[in-house]
Amino acid sequence: MIDFGFALTPSATLQIDNLDNKLFEQLRNIEPDVAKCMACGSCTASCSAGNYTELNLRKVILSLQRGREQDTLNSLKSCMLCGKCNIVCPRGINTRHLILSICKVYNI
């Protein structure tokens, strides 16, 4: 290919039409409370690891819903399972358990 000195970047738009939701549905089956998330960000605000790494549980959940898990899944490796997010979640989601389930379903 001729190098013109510039390249097209892939589209930033979330294409929802061709979304493959199988893994997320699998996750919802074993962790139904994931649907209760209202994206308040308490988990992220309280996260010890999040202060020093890219970990953001709110974003992880959202990226799974939008089929963009590749954007965030790696960040879960920083989680120390301290469970602080579990204490602060206003919807009572067992976030610590949810993280373990995500790792199982998405094979991390």
Added chain:
Amino acid sequence: MKENVVIIGGGPSGIEAARRIRNFGYTPILIEKELRLGGHLAQWDRLFPEGVYAKEVLQTLLSDMDGIKWFTDVQILTINRLKDTYVIKLTNGISVQSKAVLITTGFQLFQAEKKEEYGYGIYNHVITNADLERYFQNRKDSRIDDPKVIGFVHCVGSRDEKAGNRQCSKVCCATAVKQACEIKQLYPDATVYCFYMDLRMFGRRYEDMYLEAQQKYGIRFIRGRVSEVSENHEGRLVVKAEDTLFGRPLRLSMDLLVLMSGIVSSHQSQELAKMIKLPVGEDGFFLPQNTILEPCKSQKQGIFFAGACTGPKTIPESLSEARAAAVAINDYFNTMTE
């Protein structure tokens, strides 16, 4: 002699106020512009949060109309004040006199076609919240054809300065969530999205409704205002918005898009405000004497308000205000005779 009380507007507030005013021993005269009483309530199928049928509520209200005079298909020609009495001329040639006038002219829905970018009246599969309620009532609408992907757009013509309405319509969030669950009941295989800016679940049990929408019905909430709607070559709608929580633009195609038309001041309120020089706010709704202590009293003696003519309200709120207005009118007559 029994005193007359003229009530302008035969929606739920007007009907309930008429009943209560009658119970105080006055003769209510209810004036309605449409062919029948009931206002918007008559056009609605079910009410949030429990899903009570609007028809049942209206039937209960209308089951006890003894001692109330009412005129339908009638508008007001003129209102004049002679000493402490208002003389009201109606389009049916009748003229009524009353020392107290209660305004219950309610609201009207924002005309969704004004937000051209959403394509109401242009694309076949774009409907409004009111259209959907009519569909729930009679299951007839050629625009709804076994939809697989359905979207709800919150805040259409509300919280929108460019549309001339800065105010929040208050009840559409709960209505959207209610309708999303209802359409999912009709089409269990459909995927349903709600595009919202904020979810204002202010009332008792509304938050439960939201939780149920997420958990039981799997409604997908996307925080972001729809920017534009178009149609693709297959005749499907293509919706663009930003997923503001993700921070990325988003695009998806749909078979049905429901616009949550906001609440604006009614045409009749505007006319009345001009006719009797009653002050209205920037939003077009009547301004009461005191929004906290005297929400039912106008700034003019003998003129009272109830219901959504002073701003968006739920049905129970409107009914409570109708009762409060009846008390305020009774107090007014009592102070006159003292």
